[in-house]
Amino acid sequence: MDDQPNALGNFLRARRDLITPERVGIAVSGTRRVPGLRREEVAMLAGVSAEYYLRLEQGRDRRPSTQILESIANALLLDEEARDYLAALATDRPRRRRSHSAVKETVPSGISKLLRTLGQPAFVEGRYMDVLAANSLALALSPRLTAGANRLRDLFLDPAEQALFSDWEGATRQFIAGFRQSVGAGINDPRFIELVGELSLASPRFRALWARQDVKKLQGGRMRFDHPQVGSLDLNHEKLAIPGTGNMMLVILHPDPQSQDAEKLSLLASASLESPHPGSWAPDHAKRENGS
Template identity: 65%
Template sequence: MPPGILKLLSLLDLPAFVEGRYLDVLAANPLATALSPRLVAGGNRLRDVFLDPAEQAMFPQQERAAAALVAGFRESVGTDVDDPRFIELVGELSLASPLFRELWARHDVGVLSGSVSVQIDHPQVGQLVLNREKLLLSGSDRVMLVIYHPDAGSDAAEKLRMLASLASRATLDR
């Protein structure tokens, strides 16, 4: 992980994390972890979305979110389908998740970078509609900086400030 990216993550007042080509979380800032406790280094977005009921509950449009994630994963891996990490991850998810099997069989390929609107039902602050940006880090093997941000003046902006405050208090209480 480039030190400059770690510095940037720590300075952002928005939920942000870095993910690798297999959708592994490589680094995350505290507000990203407050948004989802599974957004921590060492986590994997595919495993979280398909195997973790708490993560699934956060996405009211879970099948749509899962389909986009699988299509982006397929694009990220490209033709490198003989890679042992890829084989292990697809095999594990295919055995454990009927939804993953169904979506994987569709062979959809999606764009991994860019902006999309994401609806999240957060257990502490309620429904958030956030924009998710995925920015390809130059000089990397499909490593992305992922940032969630609300529209200015929106209800989600206020709820995100509340979540940041809650996360800050929790850190101070430790």
């Protein structure tokens, strides 16, 4: 888990485990004891000494130069987002752990009003993928999209939510990579530690994906649902940053115009009751732990 001090070393180890020697032009002979690259192979490809690279992975050197980071990123075949994440880990300053709970996330009143007027499923998502507010059509799409729920927890632990996604395995990969990118180097927050710890213990799938250290910003795309009422439903998926809120995102799901998916969504809309108060929510861990 990344709540340990050596986040940079954890990331480097995980990423080199994913790169086979063949991908970087290293000939293989005999039996290898590691799934990916050896430390000395990464060091060779990056043009640094094996001893120095070992110090990086062990956390004995946490301030490599930009040039060294670029060389290591090239050796590990990192894309742009993973490079940015690596740089953030290497430049982040140690922080005092906060003894109090996470800062309350409050949805702006204008966004709450906007949710009521949107004719598409829409909800507000917090930094840790908590659902902070949702309109009635979002609830018609999934009852788990309710204020107070957590999208990661439902995706990995709720069988009904898992069944909703046609490509559940692909969705889990995207969610984990997007979650890591959203959190960045801020891994000392008690809320983050609690959520990752809970899911790591409860879900082997989460544990395996989290160990990969994939990083990817969740942007627009397509999502396919297997809805219990209308069947297969293909929707466009948009995540829009809400200015002035830190990491809150307005998530909107919408069909292509004049498509069968639009007709199916209209059926869901006609059957749903408009929620008068989508409202906002701040994490109440005591309530969840008590089962209420």
